[in-house]
Amino acid sequence: MTSPSTYDIIGIGIGPFNLGMAALLEPVEDVTSIFFDESAEFKWHPGMLIEGADLQVPFLADLVTFADPKSHYSFLNYLHEHNRMHKFFFFNRFDIPRSEYNHYAQWVADQLDHCHFGKRVTDVIDREEDGERFYEVVVEDREAKVTERYHAKHVVMGTGSIPLVPDGFDEFPVEDVVHTSQYLCHKEGLVKGNEDILIVGSGQSAAEVFLDLLQRQDTGGYHLHWITRSPGFFQLESGKVGQEVFSPDYVNYFHNLSFEKREEELPNLYHLRNGVEEKTLHEIYDLLYHKSIYPNTAPVTIRSASDVKTIEKTDEGRYNVTCHQWMEEADYHVEVDKMVLATGYKPNLPPWVEDMKEKLVWEDEKRFKVNRDYSLAFKEERPNKLFTVTNIEHSHGAGATNLGLAVHRNTTIINKVAGRDVYRESKNTVFQRFGTEKE
Numbered sequence: 001m002t003s004p005s006t007y008d009i010i011g012i013g014i015g016p017f018n019l020g021m022a023a024l025l026e027p028v029e030d031v032t033s034i035f036f037d038e039s040a041e042f043k044w045h046p047g048m049l050i051e052g053a054d055l056q057v058p059f060l061a062d063l064v065t066f067a068d069p070k071s072h073y074s075f076l077n078y079l080h081e082h083n084r085m086h087k088f089f090f091f092n093r094f095d096i097p098r099s100e101y102n103h104y105a106q107w108v109a110d111q112l113d114h115c116h117f118g119k120r121v122t123d124v125i126d127r128e129e130d131g132e133r134f135y136e137v138v139v140e141d142r143e144a145k146v147t148e149r150y151h152a153k154h155v156v157m158g159t160g161s162i163p164l165v166p167d168g169f170d171e172f173p174v175e176d177v178v179h180t181s182q183y184l185c186h187k188e189g190l191v192k193g194n195e196d197i198l199i200v201g202s203g204q205s206a207a208e209v210f211l212d213l214l215q216r217q218d219t220g221g222y223h224l225h226w227i228t229r230s231p232g233f234f235q236l237e238s239g240k241v242g243q244e245v246f247s248p249d250y251v252n253y254f255h256n257l258s259f260e261k262r263e264e265e266l267p268n269l270y271h272l273r274n275g276v277e278e279k280t281l282h283e284i285y286d287l288l289y290h291k292s293i294y295p296n297t298a299p300v301t302i303r304s305a306s307d308v309k310t311i312e313k314t315d316e317g318r319y320n321v322t323c324h325q326w327m328e329e330a331d332y333h334v335e336v337d338k339m340v341l342a343t344g345y346k347p348n349l350p351p352w353v354e355d356m357k358e359k360l361v362w363e364d365e366k367r368f369k370v371n372r373d374y375s376l377a378f379k380e381e382r383p384n385k386l387f388t389v390t391n392i393e394h395s396h397g398a399g400a401t402n403l404g405l406a407v408h409r410n411t412t413i414i415n416k417v418a419g420r421d422v423y424r425e426s427k428n429t430v431f432q433r434f435g436t437e438k439e
């Protein structure tokens with residue numbers, strides 16, 4: 001028998017995905033759980049909580065509503081508890097400010113006693129005692145600097161993503177070459193006393209930073225450069241029928257495809273996942289237009305089809321950036337004081353997953369096989385599941401990091417662990433049929 005303190009679920013990481021899991025588990029008395037996060041408190045992408053930036057999904061994609069609209073932890077109840085319901089009513093929008101989503105999630109995290117911050121999970125060990133298998137989760141308390149050990153029947157890995165910085169660009173001081181994930185921490189240094197600032201990338205984060213710096217350009221007096229490898233600065237596809245790929249039905253369809261077909265399918269959905277919101281692009285263009293009335297007051301250079309290749313520090317303490325225009329097959333140089341890299345993120349896979357490598361089934365060299373219920377596939381079937389809500393794009397499709405599907409994922413996992421339908425699993429949710437499956 002495992003010790004009585006063995007939890008049914010230990011959640012690693014408390015981003016929105018596992019925070020939603022913790023909120024949904026709170027009223028479920030027969031499933032015990034505990035969650036750990038290495039940060040001191042809940043903060044949702046704090047470096048990008050730019051004033052005016054909105055959540056890219058409707059507020060209904062909160063932490064619980066898709067499973068339980070009556071939950072205490074719904075966004076509407078958050079508004080109610082903060083006496084903001086009327087303001088929200090007159091605000092009359094589905095896309096809430098990103099800062100408000102963060103404040104809402106903090107309100108939820110503050111009420112959940114089984115969510116523990118300042119605790120870094122350093123290892124997950126496969127254990128067996130008296131014929132019972134479990135996971136030993138090793139946790140470092142970051143303040144007390146002590147190591148704690150917890151036992152779990154099942155583990156949910158929700159370690160999120162980490163910044164993707166191109167090779168060679170991580171060798172410079174972060175206040176000069178900053179990834180968007182830390183943009184707001186370094187913004188004051190960016191806007192003061194610089195002649196040239198370069199933004200690299202053309203996704204939503206790049207556009208938001210460009211817009212933010214453009215709005216401050218009059219006081220900052222800098223030249224803004226915006227360069228992307230993409231062939232252009234494109235809008236995110238937002239047609240409603242197209243958006244239905246971010247639904248439980250599509251996840252089922254996608255997961256049933258072969259690995260090769262899934263690989264083929266992901267680029268087909270590129271414009272639904274990459275690009276800039278129409279609203280942000282319009283705001284940028286309108287501001288550029290207004291500023292163009294008085295030439296040279298707001299200098300900008302915008303270039304696409306350009307690979308930013310290398311960066312060198314000059315004797316004057318500036319940066320010489322070499323770019324390759326891949327259509328013309330020609331190099332050019334830009335000299336700047338500061339640079340913001342909007343180069344995206346990659347899944348944050350802890351080292352202990354690598355330690356389990358031999359036991360796991362892999363779809364290719366880098367990607368583990370994930371079952372439909374979000375458990376990792378082990379070569380030897382096991383009752384103790386290691387669920388993941390991180391690094392599942394190849395297995396569950398384009399909505400892998402979408403907040404709108406988080407509750408659906410958590411519902412699947414909770415029902416699996418509980419062995420019953422604690423929450424109703426959504427089926428036939430959209431107008432389309434994705435495969436040949438009968439209605």
Ligand SMILES: Cc1cc2nc3c(=O)[nH]c(=O)nc-3n(C[C@H](O)[C@H](O)[C@H](O)COP(=O)(O)OP(=O)(O)OC[C@H]3O[C@@H](n4cnc5c(N)ncnc54)[C@H](O)[C@@H]3O)c2cc1C
Nearest residue numbers: 013015016017037038048055056120121159160161402403
């Ligand atoms: C700027 C930005 C805006 C986004 N906006 C939207 C949006 O509007 N709509 C949408 O659908 N999606 C959006 N996304 C995508 C996605 O919803 C978010 O990335 C979301 O935060 C993912 O949640 P998560 O819980 O997987 O991971 P994260 O939010 O990345 O959280 C992971 C947590 O795990 C913790 N952690 C990691 N390793 C350990 C460890 N070893 N021990 C303990 N804790 C650990 C980290 O401290 C972190 O708190 C956005 C992404 C970004 C970067």
